[in-house]
Every structure is written in structure tokens, then in C-alpha cells.
Amino acid sequence: MTHTLHREGNAEDLSSDFPVLAIRAKGYNEKGNLWRLKKILEVAVTRYPLANFGDIVTGTKFTSDLEQMMKSERECPIVHMVFTNRDDLTRFLGDLKEMNLGLSVVVSGLFETIFDCCRKVGLKPHTVNYSAGVWGRVERLPSLEILEVTTLCGHSLVSSHLVKRFIEEIRKGKIRCEEAAQELARQCVCGIFNPIRAARILRSVCGLHHSPDEGPSQE
Amino acid sequence: MRGGRGSGSWRVVREGEETEMIIREELCIGCGQCESYCPVGAIVPTNEKTNRGKERRRIDLAPCVECGTCLRSRICPVDAIFQQPLEWPRTLRAAFSNPLTEHKSTGHMGRGTEEMKTNEITHRFVPGEVGVTLEMGRPGIGATLGEIERVTRALAQWGITFASDTPITSLVVDREKGLFPKEVLGERVLSAIIEFKVPVEKLRSILSGLQELGDRLTTVFSVGVISVLPEGGDDPIVGLLREAGINLRPNGKVNLGLGRPLP
Numbered sequence: 001m002t003h004t005l006h007r008e009g010n011a012e013d014l015s016s017d018f019p020v021l022a023i024r025a026k027g028y029n030e031k032g033n034l035w036r037l038k039k040i041l042e043v044a045v046t047r048y049p050l051a052n053f054g055d056i057v058t059g060t061k062f063t064s065d066l067e068q069m070m071k072s073e074r075e076c077p078i079v080h081m082v083f084t085n086r087d088d089l090t091r092f093l094g095d096l097k098e099m100n101l102g103l104s105v106v107v108s109g110l111f112e113t114i115f116d117c118c119r120k121v122g123l124k125p126h127t128v129n130y131s132a133g134v135w136g137r138v139e140r141l142p143s144l145e146i147l148e149v150t151t152l153c154g155h156s157l158v159s160s161h162l163v164k165r166f167i168e169e170i171r172k173g174k175i176r177c178e179e180a181a182q183e184l185a186r187q188c189v190c191g192i193f194n195p196i197r198a199a200r201i202l203r204s205v206c207g208l209h210h211s212p213d214e215g216p217s218q219e
Numbered sequence: 220m221r222g223g224r225g226s227g228s229w230r231v232v233r234e235g236e237e238t239e240m241i242i243r244e245e246l247c248i249g250c251g252q253c254e255s256y257c258p259v260g261a262i263v264p265t266n267e268k269t270n271r272g273k274e275r276r277r278i279d280l281a282p283c284v285e286c287g288t289c290l291r292s293r294i295c296p297v298d299a300i301f302q303q304p305l306e307w308p309r310t311l312r313a314a315f316s317n318p319l320t321e322h323k324s325t326g327h328m329g330r331g332t333e334e335m336k337t338n339e340i341t342h343r344f345v346p347g348e349v350g351v352t353l354e355m356g357r358p359g360i361g362a363t364l365g366e367i368e369r370v371t372r373a374l375a376q377w378g379i380t381f382a383s384d385t386p387i388t389s390l391v392v393d394r395e396k397g398l399f400p401k402e403v404l405g406e407r408v409l410s411a412i413i414e415f416k417v418p419v420e421k422l423r424s425i426l427s428g429l430q431e432l433g434d435r436l437t438t439v440f441s442v443g444v445i446s447v448l449p450e451g452g453d454d455p456i457v458g459l460l461r462e463a464g465i466n467l468r469p470n471g472k473v474n475l476g477l478g479r480p481l482p
Contacts (some may be wrong), residue, residue: 005472006358006441014470025337029481036481056318078336096477104337104478116474125448126339126476129350130424131468132442132460136433140360147358155318156409161255169402187256189289189318199332 003154004108018109020084054191153188228356249273285312315408350445357410365404371397382414
């Protein structure tokens with residue numbers, strides 16, 4: 001799976017978007033170690049204000065909850081957590097180092113920031129996956145602003161038509177940016193969609209500059 | 220997969236158990252809420268109207284990739300969205316497009332392998348070689364397997380060996396020619412990953428060939444390059460790609476090297 005690899009956006013926008021996944025390796029540490037995967041998820045969710053989290057068999061922050069994920073005995077292959085700033089990410093990487101659970105962890109986001117976070121806690125990254133972008137008939141793609149939202153779901157389950165509809169509805173005052181972003185997040189089945197970033201993009205596209213922390217008004 | 224509004228949590232569907240998505244027109248009230256949820260625009264008006272003069276919707280099965288989004292969204296207020304049994308080769312649409320469908324070929328949900336995610340343990344990629352992932356149809360355009368076969372054919376001609384354990388490789392019936400079975404070529408998927416690795420010195424020519432091929436396709440593909448980081452130094456792959464005129468995004472994925480074999 002490459003689903004957190006090709007997130008669109010400029011460096012400033014990407015600086016608040018760090019999906020993290022933990023995974024067991026088939027044939028090496030898969031059996032009997034589901035608890036380790038859950039421990040990583042539990043630590044992340046209980047200690048940090050995540051934009052999203054989830055596992056593909058149980059659900060996400062917007063379709064399930066941590067309790068269900070902890071209780072589930074079904075074998076989930078991967079857990080996901082979306083961090084929103086470098087400080088939380090750095091502290092979490094420190095937690096992972098200290099817990100020493102032996103499972104693979106992959107962080108997506110700005111390379112410069114991730115490498116810096118690793119340096120601060122003394123981790124040495126092993127392998128890197130670069131995105132060389134989209135090739136082929138790129139003229140068929142929707143606008144960059146729409147792609148910045150839809151590529152937050154790597155399985156392409158967030159429809160560009162739905163994003164466009166919500167932009168129209170936000171402009172008409174029918175729905176708030178945050179509500180629209182959360183409804184978009186519900187379409188992502190593995191918990192990597194970042195609705196905080198999506199709301200910010202929607203607000204910018206619609207020419208609104210009101211922070212969600214400032215109250216219900218949208219200008 | 221959810222069974223409908225108000226039902227329990229998601230259920231993982233195995234390949235072969237999938238069902239064709241339809242809207243039951245006799246139930247549809249023509250509210251149109253579902254239309255924009257479809258990632259490929261396959262939900263369309265029927266030209267038939269309800270008693271209240273609203274146009275009913277149907278799913279156009281040709282572009283529909285069986286991703287399950289319309290049903291999972293629970294957006295239909297009258298539960299008119301249903302799934303019907305799928306038959307081969309349409310089953311492939313769900314296998315590649317619905318992340319909750321488990322592939323028979325890999326026994327896993329997902330379109331690819333663990334690739335770089337567990338590389339510190341598996342050493343699937345070692346220094347001196349790079350991994351390449353071509354995610355056909357992504358983002359959001361989709362692709363037919365016939366279109367994807369055009370790429371596997373070209374890669375086979377260039378001497379590429381496909382990663383052995385991926386859903387796409389399981390479809391290749393002739394690895395020397397990169398051919399899929401003829402009966403699957405018309406099937407349409409939201410995305411599918413072609414995965415392989417090459418020696419570093421071959422990367423530039425392969426990517427250059429793919430750029431040329433991309434211009435002749437009718438869809439898009441997202442390109443990923445995987446590299447093991449050298450001890451304490453900059454990755455030469457970045458410079459190599461830059462020299463080839465290939466711009467890398469400032470963001471990507473980093474394996475932290477925390478994994479190890481466990482009892």
C-alpha cells in the first residue's frame with residue numbers, strides 16, 4: 001500500500017499533517033503480536049490530540065472509537081494515527097523508542113521535519129519512499145485545491161464531486177467547513193484522512209479566514 | 220462492508236463474496252444525496268420521476284468500480300442502495316477498489332505488499348537497488364485493466380520482474396510479455412499498484428520510458444520510488460532523479476527502522 005505517499009499540498013500546508021502507521025511483518029513478527037499494535041495505537045490516542053486514527057477492520061475516529069479498536073479480536077494488519085504538529089510527533093517518536101515494541105513504524109509527511117524529529121530522539125530512519133508525483137493524462141485531474149483534499153484518502157474514496165458540492169454548500173452557508181471535513185473523513189476507511197487540514201483547505205478555497213477555535217461564525 | 224443504515228460495524232468481504240452495487244429504483248425518492256458520494260461519478264439520473272416529480276438515480280455499472288463508498292456512506296435516507304452478487308471477472312473491481320475486500324492472491328486487504336513499510340526486517344529492498352510503485356488510476360481517475368496491461372507489457376519488454384506477491388502480479392498470466400487474461404481487460408478499478416525493483420543504474424531509463432508511455436495512456440498514475448538510506452549520508456537517488464528532470468515532492472514516507480523479528 002502506498003496510500004499516505006501522494007498527499008498534495010505545499011510545504012506550509014503539509015507542516016501540520018503527519019500520518020503514522022504501525023505494522024507487523026508477515027513471517028517475522030505477525031503472530032501473537034496484535035497487542036503490540038494496539039499498544040502503539042492506545043499510546044498515540046490517549047496522549048496526543050490526533051486529527052484521525054483507526055484500523056481498517058474496526059473503523060476510524062469518525063466511524064468507531066478507541067474502545068472498540070482495543071476490544072476487537074479481529075486481526076487488523078495496520079493501525080493509523082494522524083498527528084498535526086512536529087512537537088507531538090517528536091514526543092511520540094520518543095515514546096516509540098522507549099517502548100521498544102519491535103514493530104515497524106512509518107511516518108509520512110515533510111521529509112525535513114521527519115528527519116529532524118528522528119534526530120531529536122536519536123532514531124535512524126531505515127528506508128524512504130519518495131513521491132515522483134502524478135504522470136500520464138494529468139489534464140483529467142481536478143484542480144489542485146480539490147486534490148489537496150481528496151488525496152488525504154489514499155484509496156481515493158473521497159469523491160472530488162463531494163468536495164465540490166461541499167464547497168458550494170459552504171459558500172451558501174448550508175454547512176460549516178468543519179462539518180464538511182468530518183463528513184469527508186467518514187468516507188476514508190483506514191483513518192488517514194486529516195479533517196483539520198481539510199477544513200483549513202475548504203476555508204481557504206471559500207475565501208473564509210475564520211478559525212474553528214474562534215466560534216461558530218463563518219463570516 | 221456495512222449491511223445498510225443502522226447495522227453493525229464494517230465487515231471484511233473476501234474476494235468472490237462481493238456484490239454488485241445497485242440502487243433499487245422503486246425505493247429511490249430522487250433526493251440525489253448519493254450522487255456526489257461516488258468517487259467515479261457512476262450514480263446518474265434515470266429520467267424516471269417519482270410521484271413528487273423528482274428524478275430517480277441509478278448506478279451506471281460500466282464506470283462503477285464497486286468501491287462500496289455509496290453504501291458505506293449511509294447517505295441514502297430510504298436504504299435504496301443494495302448490493303447484488305458479483306461474478307468473475309467483475310469481482311476484480313471490488314478486489315482492487317474496495318479496501319475492505321481481501322485479495323485471494325495475497326490474503327490481505329490492500330492493493331500492494333508491505334513494500335518499504337517493513338523493510339528494516341524483510342530487506343525486500345537493499346542498497347544498490349530501488350523499488351518502484353506505479354499506482355495506476357490514482358488519484359481518483361480509475362483505470363481499466365486493459366490500460367494497466369499496456370504498462371505491464373511495456374515493463375516486461377524492458378526486462379522488469381514484477382514483485383511476486385501483489386494482486387496485479389497475480390493477474391499476469393504471461394510474465395515474459397506482461398499479459399493479463401483477455402476476459403479481465405474491460406474491468407475498471409479505482410486504482411491498482413504495479414510494483415517492482417530495479418538496480419539503481421537502470422532507474423533513469425525505466426522512468427524515462429514510463430514518462431513517454433504515460434503520454435499515450437488515457438489515465439494517470441502516481442509514481443513512488445523506494446530507497447534504503449545510506450549510513451549517515453544523503454540519499455544519492457534524490458540527485459539522480461533531479462538530474463533526470465524528475466521532481467520529487469517534499470513529502471513522502473519514512474520507515475523509522477524500529478521493527479525486528481519477534482518470537
